Amino acid sequence: MRIGLTGGIGSGKSTVAGFLREAGAAVVDTDAISRQLTLPGGAAMPAIASSFGPDFVTADGALDRDRMRALAFSDPAAKRQLEAILHPLISAEAARQADAATAPLIVFDVPLLVESGRWRARVARVLVVDCSTETQTERVLQRPGWTPERVAGALAAQTTRQARRAAADAVLLNEGVSLVALRNEVLGLAARWGCGTIALP
Structure with missing residues (x-):
């Protein structure tokens, strides 16, 4: 189930x-998946850097979570833009983990x-x-x-x-x-x- x-x-x-x-x-943690996607080298980082600019990327190449959180709370359009990047990637990885679970x-x-x-x-x-x-x-x-x-x-x-x-x-x-x-x-x-x-x- x-x-x-x-x-x-x-x-x-x-x-x-x-x-x-x-x-x-078996627990599929979508928050953990989101964090992995936004670490240095994460699959979401190229699109995030392209959409939001270098100010939202830390020196080591990860998402600046505090800066992005502040923007998302104050700007609904930016929040939707971030979700459009992350949600398909999260869904795909969640499905992969679920399919592999026994x-x-x-x-x-x-x-x-x-x-x-x-x-x-x-x-x-x-x-x-x-x-x-x-x-x-x-x-x-x-x-x-x-x-x-x-x-x-x-x-x-x-x-x-x-x-x-x-x-x-x-x-x-x-x-x-x-x-x-x-x-x-x-x-x-x-x-x-x-x-x-x-x-x-």
């Missing part, structure tokens, strides 16, 4: 992805699954990791380099909590629960979806 995993920034999606790996699922459950970890509009038809289920925007903000502010303004921009760039929940086949509420309880819920869900390789305590 192929499922899509998504959640807002700071929701704990990466933690849930780790528990799914523990259960035996696990009974393949999880596509896609931060903007709902926003993209393209992923729903590719997966049998959508799993949303959910928490309040206040909790999201508190968690993200603990990360190095994040300011309240930057967090607000990131939240504004994502769809609403209500829209994600409406698109979900299953919702994990990651707020006011322990990691043990969250892990047990994830492993139980994985077992129901055909990937129960670990016994619950």
Whole structure:
């Protein structure tokens, strides 16, 4: 079975992805693919340099992520231009990784699954990791380099909590629960979806 995993920034999606790996699922991380594409020598870098200019390329040939993030948050046209470069490359690599996987459950970890509009038809289920925007903000502010303004921009760039929940086949509420309880819920869900390789305590 192929499922899509998504959640807002700071929701704990990466933690849930780790528990799914523990259960035996193959996780295709589209954020990691995006980073690989924009490293020095990455497949997306020639088109990014051509479209946005040398100011968006670091001295070693990688994408200047902070500069591009600021532009994308402030300029919707630039955001669409970047997505037009990255999304086909991400989709192709995600498909390659999924086709090579032998696990009974393949999880596509896609931060903007709902926003993209393209992923729903590719997966049998959508799993949303959910928490309040206040909790999201508190968690993200603990990360190095994040300011309240930057967090607000990131939240504004994502769809609403209500829209994600409406698109979900299953919702994990990651707020006011322990990691043990969250892990047990994830492993139980994985077992129901055909990937129960670990016994619950």
